[in-house]
Amino acid sequence: MPKERIPRQEMPRQAPEERRRNFEEVALGYTLEQALTEAQRCLQCKKPQCVEGCPVQVRIPEFIGALRDKEFRRAADLLKDKNNLPAICGRVCPQETQCEARCVLARKEEPVAIGRLERFVADWERQNGVRVPPKAPPSGKRVAVIGAGPAGLTCAGDLARYGHGVTVFEALHAPGGVLMYGIPEFRLPKDVVEAEVEYVRSLGVELRLNWVIGKIKSVHELLEEGFDAVFLGTGAGLPMFMGIPGENLSGVYSANEFLTRNNLMKAYLFPEYDTPIKVGRKVAVVGAGNVAMDASRTALRLGAEEVHIVYRRSRAEVPARKEEFENAEEEGVIVHFLTNPVEVLGNEKGWVRGLRCQRQELGEPDASGRRRPVPIPGSEFDMDVDMVIMALGTRPNPMVFTQSAGLERTRHGTVVADENTGRTKLERVWAGGDIVTGAATVISAMGAGKRAAADIDAYLRGEGNQVWWVEPAATAAS
Amino acid sequence: MYPIVARQDLAPVTKLLVIEAPEVACKAQPGQFVIIIVEEHGERIPLTIADYDRRAGTVTLIFQEVGKTTRLLGTKKPGDELFAFTGPLGLPTEIENYGTVLCIGGGVGIAPVFPIARALKEAGNRVISIIGARTKDLLFWEDRMRGVSDELVVTTDDGSYGRKALVTVPEKEILESGEPVKRIWAIGPAIMMKFVSLTSRPFEVKTIVSLNSIMVDGTGMCGACRVEVGGKTRFVCVDGPEFDGHEVNWDLLMERQRIYLDEEKRALARFEEMCPSCRGEQH
Ligand SMILES: Cc1cc2nc3c(=O)[nH]c(=O)nc-3n(C[C@H](O)[C@H](O)[C@H](O)COP(=O)(O)OP(=O)(O)OC[C@H]3O[C@@H](n4cnc5c(N)ncnc54)[C@H](O)[C@@H]3O)c2cc1C
Ligand SMILES: Cc1cc2nc3c(=O)[nH]c(=O)nc-3n(C[C@H](O)[C@H](O)[C@H](O)COP(=O)(O)OP(=O)(O)OC[C@H]3O[C@@H](n4cnc5c(N)ncnc54)[C@H](O)[C@@H]3O)c2cc1C
Ligand code: SF4
Ligand code: SF4
Numbered sequence: 001m002p003k004e005r006i007p008r009q010e011m012p013r014q015a016p017e018e019r020r021r022n023f024e025e026v027a028l029g030y031t032l033e034q035a036l037t038e039a040q041r042c043l044q045c046k047k048p049q050c051v052e053g054c055p056v057q058v059r060i061p062e063f064i065g066a067l068r069d070k071e072f073r074r075a076a077d078l079l080k081d082k083n084n085l086p087a088i089c090g091r092v093c094p095q096e097t098q099c100e101a102r103c104v105l106a107r108k109e110e111p112v113a114i115g116r117l118e119r120f121v122a123d124w125e126r127q128n129g130v131r132v133p134p135k136a137p138p139s140g141k142r143v144a145v146i147g148a149g150p151a152g153l154t155c156a157g158d159l160a161r162y163g164h165g166v167t168v169f170e171a172l173h174a175p176g177g178v179l180m181y182g183i184p185e186f187r188l189p190k191d192v193v194e195a196e197v198e199y200v201r202s203l204g205v206e207l208r209l210n211w212v213i214g215k216i217k218s219v220h221e222l223l224e225e226g227f228d229a230v231f232l233g234t235g236a237g238l239p240m241f242m243g244i245p246g247e248n249l250s251g252v253y254s255a256n257e258f259l260t261r262n263n264l265m266k267a268y269l270f271p272e273y274d275t276p277i278k279v280g281r282k283v284a285v286v287g288a289g290n291v292a293m294d295a296s297r298t299a300l301r302l303g304a305e306e307v308h309i310v311y312r313r314s315r316a317e318v319p320a321r322k323e324e325f326e327n328a329e330e331e332g333v334i335v336h337f338l339t340n341p342v343e344v345l346g347n348e349k350g351w352v353r354g355l356r357c358q359r360q361e362l363g364e365p366d367a368s369g370r371r372r373p374v375p376i377p378g379s380e381f382d383m384d385v386d387m388v389i390m391a392l393g394t395r396p397n398p399m400v401f402t403q404s405a406g407l408e409r410t411r412h413g414t415v416v417a418d419e420n421t422g423r424t425k426l427e428r429v430w431a432g433g434d435i436v437t438g439a440a441t442v443i444s445a446m447g448a449g450k451r452a453a454a455d456i457d458a459y460l461r462g463e464g465n466q467v468w469w470v471e472p473a474a475t476a477a478s
Numbered sequence: 479m480y481p482i483v484a485r486q487d488l489a490p491v492t493k494l495l496v497i498e499a500p501e502v503a504c505k506a507q508p509g510q511f512v513i514i515i516v517e518e519h520g521e522r523i524p525l526t527i528a529d530y531d532r533r534a535g536t537v538t539l540i541f542q543e544v545g546k547t548t549r550l551l552g553t554k555k556p557g558d559e560l561f562a563f564t565g566p567l568g569l570p571t572e573i574e575n576y577g578t579v580l581c582i583g584g585g586v587g588i589a590p591v592f593p594i595a596r597a598l599k600e601a602g603n604r605v606i607s608i609i610g611a612r613t614k615d616l617l618f619w620e621d622r623m624r625g626v627s628d629e630l631v632v633t634t635d636d637g638s639y640g641r642k643a644l645v646t647v648p649e650k651e652i653l654e655s656g657e658p659v660k661r662i663w664a665i666g667p668a669i670m671m672k673f674v675s676l677t678s679r680p681f682e683v684k685t686i687v688s689l690n691s692i693m694v695d696g697t698g699m700c701g702a703c704r705v706e707v708g709g710k711t712r713f714v715c716v717d718g719p720e721f722d723g724h725e726v727n728w729d730l731l732m733e734r735q736r737i738y739l740d741e742e743k744r745a746l747a748r749f750e751e752m753c754p755s756c757r758g759e760q761h
């Protein structure tokens with residue numbers, strides 16, 4: 001019997017002209033009816049390709065099947081079986097290149113909206129009470145997890161379920177990592193993050209905030225003081241600058257600072273909250289990744305009249321999620337392709353008064369396979385802006401490595417770790433997430449946290465590979 | 479939460495708080511700082527570790543009430559708690575036996591200079607110290623500084639106590655007197671550190687200053703604290719806070735300290751409105 005074709009259900013969103021001035025969530029989430037309709041579209045494949053595209057192998061047909069049958073609780077449990085943070089992934093995963101890209105429907109029509117359904121189920125669970133899953137009996141082992149981002153939280157949650165005692169050390173005063181300080185409220189409400197953190201806590205994980213490992217204690221000290229294993233999930237939080245003249249003028253922010261002030265410190269609620277933030281009349285954001293989109297859309301919401309994205313490559317190379325780039329353009333962000341800043345211009349008080357840029361053209365492909373931008377001589381021009389936000393990417397923060405001899409790093413500053421297990425060159429120390437891969441995605445960090453938790457569990461139980469490090473031919477990516 | 483275990487009012491706007499934070503106390507070294515949040519909606523502000531007691535597990539902070547956050551902090555008493563307390567951050571002072579050293583503290587900068595002078599003394603240096611303030615009321619820890627110094631000069635801008643002079647006057651005299659000063663530490667307002675550095679430059683005596691740029695995280699994550707030293711961009715929170723004063727771009731530092739002046743005024747006005755009893759009152 002040929003299946004009746006149901007169109008992919010659109011996500012209800014705030015209208016661009018409205019949302020560009022508020023910090024409420026842009027995507028509003030499916031209604032029950034939409035979710036059930038969308039769930040009907042799934043073919044319940046026997047060999048689901050979609051699962052292959054998900055870095056943590058969420059049981060996609062099963063949870064969608066349960067949702068279709070209105071067994072919401074079961075859907076949530078199925079989802080949670082593989083994904084500790086579904087409400088987050090449903091919102092920020094780049095589904096179009098992961099699960100949904102592999103959905104069989106994508107060959108002929110639009111793929112099942114897996115991310116949106118995941119969000120629906122996770123939100124249902126949050127509203128109807130989260131159930132704490134069963135845990136293995138206590139193993140008597142203790143694990144220190146450093147960093148409370150998605151990698152660390154996932155690893156900690158799984159380890160607790162395996163029966164180990166877990167302590168998470170987090171440098172900031174709030175857990176969540178980039179989810180808390182980087183990704184804005186309008187894409188990922190902070191109460192969603194807090195609820196997911198609460199869930200991890202409910203598994204018995206102890207969170208120690210305001211602990212900067214490398215300063216207050218070193219990795220070696222943690223091992224000496226009785227932790228049987230350490231997982232490093234400290235991310236890639238070190239902002240990069242261009243090194244051009246004028247970059248230290250007042251009014252030049254790193255995206256990290258701009259977003260941290262706004263998201264973690266809630267500067268958009270100043271003076272209810274004490275942390276101030278400046279926003280220019282005309283703002284230039286340099287870069288075109290997710291971070292640049294978040295910074296530019298935040299600037300708009302804080303009241304900037306004009307926000308310009310300055311990007312040295314062309315539209316085809318934009319690294320941001322497609323949906324977020326479209327959202328930004330819809331909201332009125334102006335994008336300048338093939339344009340590269342060469343100097344920030346200042347006034348007599350040391351404030352930004354303009355951005356000198358140079359036009360680029362695309363040359364031969366570079367190492368990344370993308371065509372390299374080449375400056376066009378004599379094409380300099382000045383943009384009239386009074387604020388510049390540098391969103392150029394980030395590297396791992398070296399602080400955690402203080403006094404941890406034996407941890408090998410690449411020249412990019414990332415930790416050398418086995419891709420399958422997360423083992424580093426230092427015995428009993430695992431690592432995963434952005435600290436290993438460089439800036440990547442929430443779900444890949446979670447996947448790494450899960451794989452490491454499984455290996456830590458096996459290792460601590462004396463199972464699995466007890467030979468710490470076997471030089472792999474291909475893993476030590478440098 | 480981090481309990482306050484003692485409080486002392488050193489001057490009308492200068493307060494001392496002792497905080498229970500055993501792990502921080504255990505690792506603290508001269509020259510390092512902490513980042514605190516006073517109450518839940520508060521901002522993150524850096525304060526130097528003025529002293530620490532490893533056995534008691536406490537850290538001493540000394541601060542001047544200059545704006546909303548430090549004013550609020552000034553209302554806290556033993557039994558109250560701080561919302562967040564992170565440290566020890568920054569690199570410790572390089573303590574060695576240099577021979578003769580000069581330690582200069584201006585205003586609230588006397589607090590952070592004290593543990594440095596003490597450590598230098600313990601390392602065998604001949605320590606000459608200068609402490610100065612605008613007026614007598616703002617001076618504190620004269621005794622403690624005397625206790626760790628071979629010589630101590632006290633100045634006030636208005637002559638209400640000690641010598642009527644800026645700290646740079648005795649600094650210059652000491653350098654001219656032929657004292658074999660090997661290194662100078664200067665901590666205080668940016669303008670004072672700038673002039674101490676300018677004064678020592680012709681004598682070619684290395685001058686270490688502790689920069690007080692605006693910070694957020696204090697762990698190298700945001701770049702708010704960036705300064706230029708020797709023509710290069712450095713992050714005060716991880717590369718400092720101590721730098722060679724002869725290499726610092728002082729004008730840039732001072733411009734960047736003023737970024738939020740308007741917001742700071744608004745926050746303070748609002749604070750005073752909401753908390754009339756705190757206005758100019760002593761506790
Ligand atoms: C603005 C922005 C937008 C993004 N948007 C998306 C998106 O839409 N979709 C997506 O999939 N990905 C997105 N990403 C990327 C994604 O957020 C990261 O890949 C992911 O958060 C990495 O997780 P992590 O756990 O490895 O590290 P992080 O999230 O960086 O967490 C690391 C944690 O460790 C803590 N830490 C660091 N050093 C120490 C120390 N020495 N001691 C103790 N704690 C320490 C940090 O404070 C932090 O809390 C975005 C990133 C940014 C910055
Ligand atoms: C490493 C370091 C150590 C310090 N140690 C001490 C100390 O021991 N005792 C002391 O009294 N002060 C110290 N300061 C300065 C102290 O942090 C500021 O006085 C305090 O942040 C002012 O906050 P406020 O809200 O009371 O005043 P505001 O009205 O907000 O600001 C007054 C001035 O303080 C500076 N300031 C504001 N916010 C910050 C911030 N988040 N970070 C840094 N500076 C800021 C600005 O230049 C501003 O103009 C230190 C600063 C640094 C960087
Ligand atoms: S976790 Fe991400 S990739 Fe996996 S199924 Fe959910 S939305 Fe897709
Ligand atoms: S591939 Fe698509 S249709 Fe098949 S199970 Fe996965 S989501 Fe459903």
Ligand code: FES
Binds near residue numbers: 695696700702
């Ligand atoms: S305070 Fe954020 S990098 Fe120094």
